[in-house]
Amino acid sequence: MSAAFAIHAECTRSHARAGLIETRHGAIETPAFMPVGTQASVKALAPRELLSAGAQCVLANTYHLWQRPGADVVRGAGGLHHFMGWQGPILTDSGGFQVLSLRHLCRIDERGAAFRSHLDGEERTLTPELAMEVQAGLESDIAMALDVCPPYPCRSLELLEATERTVRWARRSLASGHGPGQAVFGIVQGGIDTELRRRAASALAAMEFDGYGIGGLSIGEQREETWPALEAAVAALPPDRPRYLMGVGAPGDVLKAVARGVDLFDCVLPTRLGRNGTVLTRQGSLNLHRPGLASRTTPLEADCDCAACTEFSTGYLHHLVRAGEDLGLRLASLHNIRFLIRLVAEARRAICEGEFDEMLRRVGGGPHHAAILSGASVS
Amino acid sequence: MSAAFAIHAECTRSHARAGLIETRHGAIETPAFMPVGTQASVKALAPRELLSAGAQCVLANTYHLWQRPGADVVRGAGGLHHFMGWQGPILTDSGGFQVLSLRHLCRIDERGAAFRSHLDGEERTLTPELAMEVQAGLESDIAMALDVCPPYPCRSLELLEATERTVRWARRSLASGHGPGQAVFGIVQGGIDTELRRRAASALAAMEFDGYGIGGLSIGEQREETWPALEAAVAALPPDRPRYLMGVGAPGDVLKAVARGVDLFDCVLPTRLGRNGTVLTRQGSLNLHRPGLASRTTPLEADCDCAACTEFSTGYLHHLVRAGEDLGLRLASLHNIRFLIRLVAEARRAICEGEFDEMLRRVGGGPHHAAILSGASVS
Numbered sequence: 001m002s003a004a005f006a007i008h009a010e011c012t013r014s015h016a017r018a019g020l021i022e023t024r025h026g027a028i029e030t031p032a033f034m035p036v037g038t039q040a041s042v043k044a045l046a047p048r049e050l051l052s053a054g055a056q057c058v059l060a061n062t063y064h065l066w067q068r069p070g071a072d073v074v075r076g077a078g079g080l081h082h083f084m085g086w087q088g089p090i091l092t093d094s095g096g097f098q099v100l101s102l103r104h105l106c107r108i109d110e111r112g113a114a115f116r117s118h119l120d121g122e123e124r125t126l127t128p129e130l131a132m133e134v135q136a137g138l139e140s141d142i143a144m145a146l147d148v149c150p151p152y153p154c155r156s157l158e159l160l161e162a163t164e165r166t167v168r169w170a171r172r173s174l175a176s177g178h179g180p181g182q183a184v185f186g187i188v189q190g191g192i193d194t195e196l197r198r199r200a201a202s203a204l205a206a207m208e209f210d211g212y213g214i215g216g217l218s219i220g221e222q223r224e225e226t227w228p229a230l231e232a233a234v235a236a237l238p239p240d241r242p243r244y245l246m247g248v249g250a251p252g253d254v255l256k257a258v259a260r261g262v263d264l265f266d267c268v269l270p271t272r273l274g275r276n277g278t279v280l281t282r283q284g285s286l287n288l289h290r291p292g293l294a295s296r297t298t299p300l301e302a303d304c305d306c307a308a309c310t311e312f313s314t315g316y317l318h319h320l321v322r323a324g325e326d327l328g329l330r331l332a333s334l335h336n337i338r339f340l341i342r343l344v345a346e347a348r349r350a351i352c353e354g355e356f357d358e359m360l361r362r363v364g365g366g367p368h369h370a371a372i373l374s375g376a377s378v379s
Numbered sequence: 380m381s382a383a384f385a386i387h388a389e390c391t392r393s394h395a396r397a398g399l400i401e402t403r404h405g406a407i408e409t410p411a412f413m414p415v416g417t418q419a420s421v422k423a424l425a426p427r428e429l430l431s432a433g434a435q436c437v438l439a440n441t442y443h444l445w446q447r448p449g450a451d452v453v454r455g456a457g458g459l460h461h462f463m464g465w466q467g468p469i470l471t472d473s474g475g476f477q478v479l480s481l482r483h484l485c486r487i488d489e490r491g492a493a494f495r496s497h498l499d500g501e502e503r504t505l506t507p508e509l510a511m512e513v514q515a516g517l518e519s520d521i522a523m524a525l526d527v528c529p530p531y532p533c534r535s536l537e538l539l540e541a542t543e544r545t546v547r548w549a550r551r552s553l554a555s556g557h558g559p560g561q562a563v564f565g566i567v568q569g570g571i572d573t574e575l576r577r578r579a580a581s582a583l584a585a586m587e588f589d590g591y592g593i594g595g596l597s598i599g600e601q602r603e604e605t606w607p608a609l610e611a612a613v614a615a616l617p618p619d620r621p622r623y624l625m626g627v628g629a630p631g632d633v634l635k636a637v638a639r640g641v642d643l644f645d646c647v648l649p650t651r652l653g654r655n656g657t658v659l660t661r662q663g664s665l666n667l668h669r670p671g672l673a674s675r676t677t678p679l680e681a682d683c684d685c686a687a688c689t690e691f692s693t694g695y696l697h698h699l700v701r702a703g704e705d706l707g708l709r710l711a712s713l714h715n716i717r718f719l720i721r722l723v724a725e726a727r728r729a730i731c732e733g734e735f736d737e738m739l740r741r742v743g744g745g746p747h748h749a750a751i752l753s754g755a756s757v758s
Contacts, residue, residue, distance in 0.1 A: 039699075319419065326705065
């Protein structure tokens with residue numbers, strides 16, 4: 001196994017756990033939130049800022065980097081860490097989710113996903129083997145097996161086919177090998193069908209993956225459908241391997257998923273919200289364009305240690321987004337990433353100290369504290 | 380006088396000089412290049428990055444900040460330094476250049492410039508007195524008198540009127556007072572008419588300004604017209620006050636103006652070029668979109684100490700701009716600002732060591748080194 005995983009503490013009243021994943025480029029304390037750098041750049045932010053925000057691992061995307069600049073260019077630059085100037089762990093997503101977004105332009109068969117490149121119009125085929133080869137060239141620390149991410153909603157037959165094909169592709173990915181010291185995670189699909197989730201997870205659990213992604217959730221379904229599907233997957237996965245809930249980053253969802261045994265998260269939410277001028281706070285999300293903020297001399301959050309909160313006032317950030325200044329969106333993105341990293345770090349401490357149950361109640365239980373779990377906006 | 384100016388060294392073969400301006404928020408070693416933060420933000424860059432790039436003083440714009448967020452908001456935030464998080468010297472331009480850009484929407488008479496706001500459509504009048512009052516509220520270290528910047532080309536009568544009105548407005552600006560400890564600079568207009576420049580400079584020299592801006596150059600005229608106009612102004616200004624050539628920042632122009640006795644520069648060029656993906660180098664400007672850069676693992680400039688050059692390769696910056704990633708434009712802007720600051724710092728050292736003449740020859744003299752003075756692109 002290329003990514004050792006140790007569990008430091010477990011919650012007695014939920015499935016939450018605190019752990020440590022070791023990779024070639026350092027350790028990741030879990031639960032962890034990983035900022036997304038699809039094209040080898042977390043939007044508008046420099047690696048040193050991610051480090052100062054407490055990021056332990058960043059994501060990059062195999063599908064995107066394969067097409068531009070190409071794995072050969074990244075390899076020639078000494079691998080993805082050198083290329084993008086991030087020396088910590090990197091997880092590369094395989095491209096299954098991108099294939100989903102492009103599914104009307106693409107043809108998936110048992111061999112792989114064939115599509116016209118959105119860059120040069122050329123026909124390309126991404127296979128499970130090629131995705132592993134590209135990720136080996138990128139030299140990421142954690143590679144994801146290529147999956148077929150079914151849409152939501154999805155007809156039963158299509159869902160069944162995507163879920164089972166993802167299992168077969170996972171087997172082919174493992175068989176095709178990986179880069180030296182590179183960890184490989186399989187991906188559990190199955191939509192909101194708990195029985196399909198259980199079967200997919202069981203099948204993947206029987207293979208020697210270093211960890212497991214749980215994909216295809218939070219793509220439009222109701223949360224009452226999300227949690228049973230997640231629970232079914234987690235129950236069938238080996239407890240001694242990290243579990244990664246892909247693409248989920250709403251603060252309330254993150255805490256609820258931690259309670260269900262998830263260790264890793266990624267999401268474009270903090271940077272996407274930031275680029276729209278919206279910031280996450282413990283009182284809910286706040287749109288910085290909102291009138292009435294001009295004279296607010298206090299920071300976004302008094303106890304936040306990010307550069308946006310320690311160096312600037314809410315009034316100044318409001319001015320920046322109203323004036324169309326990029327610095328405002330950049331600072332909002334940084335704050336949002338720091339917000340999620342602080343949230344999971346607090347969850348980790350609470351798990352280690354046996355107080356996670358209490359934290360869940362404190363943050364999301366009372367009528368005045370429900371904002372973070374409900375995702376409400378500050379009124 | 381609110382901004383003491385000491386001359387440390389003078390070039391024997393040109394009018395270049397090395398000096399020190401002292402302000403309430405620290406000293407400025409001259410010649411100096413000042414990054415432009417029109418709306419209280421140097422585009423895409425944080426104050427700590429400007430500091431790391433060696434910026435000593437930043438610009439902000441009276442006209443813009445008066446309209447948004449308003450001087451009262453900035454005053455309520457504790458002044459512009461607190462508001463924007465920049466603790467070094469700040470120079471506020473008065474708005475004359477903005478009135479020029481909006482002259483088809485605006486009515487200038489002896490009292491001031493009346494125009495419809497581009498933000499809310501309301502009619503507003505900026506007078507010399509109001510410009511000083513707003514700048515006192517902003518608490519900038521150096522305030523500029525409101526001027527009338529004539530366009531280029533310009534009919535004789537309009538040029539004469541703008542130049543003489545600028546002198547009368549300068550007198551009114553001085554008479555209307557300034558913030559405590561705030562320095563006030565007058566502005567010399569006169570277009571490319573050397574006699575008008577001389578007369579305007581002489582008239583302003585007779586008033587007790589702390590320094591002098593030279594405006595209305597590099598706005599479309601040929602450089603053979605620029606330099607005589609600049610020389611005529613400089614010759615009539617008091618040698619013991621700083622001279623600030625407004626809006627000029629092309630590397631070759633900066634060195635040539637230093638040789639003609641200019642101490643201060645500002646220009647949006649480095650950030651504007653950066654946002655277009657173009658970087659300044661000693662070999663000329665380089666468009667980062669250019670094919671053939673993908674595999675370049677060396678930095679933009681081997682001897683540059685900016686974050687773009689010390690942390691990233693040219694190939695990665697090429698990837699960022701091609702992929703539309705904001706980080707690329709941000710790093711290009713930072714490099715360009717650092718480039719100009721290094722250039723004037725090198726000029727200062729050369730002046731102090733009696734080698735400025737030699738520097739001019741080395742950087743701009745030989746056939747292979749002409750790029751920086753001619754502004755050529757790297758082929």
